[in-house]
Amino acid sequence: MKNTEKKIVLITGANRGLGYEIARQLGEKDMVVILGARNADAGKAAVSQLSTQNIEVHFVQLDILQQESIRNAAALVEEQFGRLDILVNNAARLPNRKEAESQKFLPSDISAELLYGYINTNFMAQVAVTQAFLPLIKKSQAGRIVNMSSSIGSVTIASEHLHENGPKPPFLAYAASKAALNMFTVQLAKELAGTSIKVNSADPGLTQTDAGGPTAPNTVAQGAKPAVWLACLDADGPTGCFFTHRLEHTATNPW
Numbered sequence: 402m403k404n405t406e407k408k409i410v411l412i413t414g415a416n417r418g419l420g421y422e423i424a425r426q427l428g429e430k431d432m433v434v435i436l437g438a439r440n441a442d443a444g445k446a447a448v449s450q451l452s453t454q455n456i457e458v459h460f461v462q463l464d465i466l467q468q469e470s471i472r473n474a475a476a477l478v479e480e481q482f483g484r485l486d487i488l489v490n491n492a493a494r495l496p497n498r499k500e501a502e503s504q505k506f507l508p509s510d511i512s513a514e515l516l517y518g519y520i521n522t523n524f525m526a527q528v529a530v531t532q533a534f535l536p537l538i539k540k541s542q543a544g545r546i547v548n549m550s551s552s553i554g555s556v557t558i559a560s561e562h563l564h565e566n567g568p569k570p571p572f573l574a575y576a577a578s579k580a581a582l583n584m585f586t587v588q589l590a591k592e593l594a595g596t597s598i599k600v601n602s603a604d605p606g607l608t609q610t611d612a613g614g615p616t617a618p619n620t621v622a623q624g625a626k627p628a629v630w631l632a633c634l635d636a637d638g639p640t641g642c643f644f645t646h647r648l649e650h651t652a653t654n655p656w
């Protein structure tokens with residue numbers, strides 16, 4: 402397994418939703434998929450399901466909020482695979498409907514506890530996971546790091562709608578956490594410029610997952626596209642950028 406010529410990809414939070422679909426699409430491209438999930442039963446069930454589709458897939462228990470879990474996962478990947486080619490930081494905390502509708506979620510009233518919860522999962526934990534796996538990614542000939550972000554984390558898009566009938570601001574905690582993640586993308590890409598590692602943010606668009614709801618415009622197959630594209634970038638591909646898919650074309654998002 403250590404000397405496989407296939408690309409080795411780890412996706413966090415891949416037991417359901419976009420993470421699962423990204424795992425499926427990259428598995429179909431003949432990559433070795435390491436499926437990360439905090440819940441072992443859910444993760445193993447997802448692995449069984451993908452295995453029946455002829456995908457080479459392995460389970461790793463990974464709770465991105467637990468340092469010990471991150472350390473153990475990195476140790477297991479090192480022992481079994483010796484390197485990591487692609488890391489997709491997909492696991493995240495998303496606002497549930499109750500939170501989104503609650504006045505307690507507005508910028509004027511949001512609690513420090515709620516803010517901290519989102520920043521901790523969607524920014525701090527993403528940095529911690531990336532730092533833990535970076536030594537293994539540096540062993541790859543062409544490392545790729547994909548951070549799952551959102552247009553909700555774009556300050557430009559948020560401010561464009563300030564005086565319009567556009568998105569209302571009930572998502573401060575989530576939006577700020579994704580804006581911070583975008584800054585991590587840019588700064589890590591700069592730090593790693595001159596190496597073969599590329600770091601980018603992906604915006605799936607509003608997608609039909611448990612979080613996005615059944616009426617979201619994108620299917621999971623469509624929502625997975627930007628992340629899959631960024632995971633497969635050639636040596637001359639971009640780094641430090643923020644991509645989405647519009648009308649079947651890959652396009653940059655404003656920060």
Ligand SMILES: NC(=O)c1ccc[n+]([C@@H]2O[C@H](COP(=O)([O-])OP(=O)(O)OC[C@H]3O[C@@H](n4cnc5c(N)ncnc54)[C@H](OP(=O)(O)O)[C@@H]3O)[C@@H](O)[C@H]2O)c1
Pocket residue numbers: 413414415416417418419420438439440443463464465466490491492493494495522549550551552604605606607608609610611612613617
């Ligand atoms: N869906 C959308 O419309 C949309 C739009 C823009 C961006 N995104 C981004 O796309 C990514 C995937 O979203 P999604 O809609 O697929 O979300 P989802 O259906 O809510 O799934 C979230 C995944 O993250 C996992 N997770 C949460 N906390 C974790 C932790 N501490 N450790 C490990 N795993 C954890 C969940 O595991 P459990 O099953 O154990 O809870 C689940 O597998 C996220 O980064 C999200 O911000 C989504």
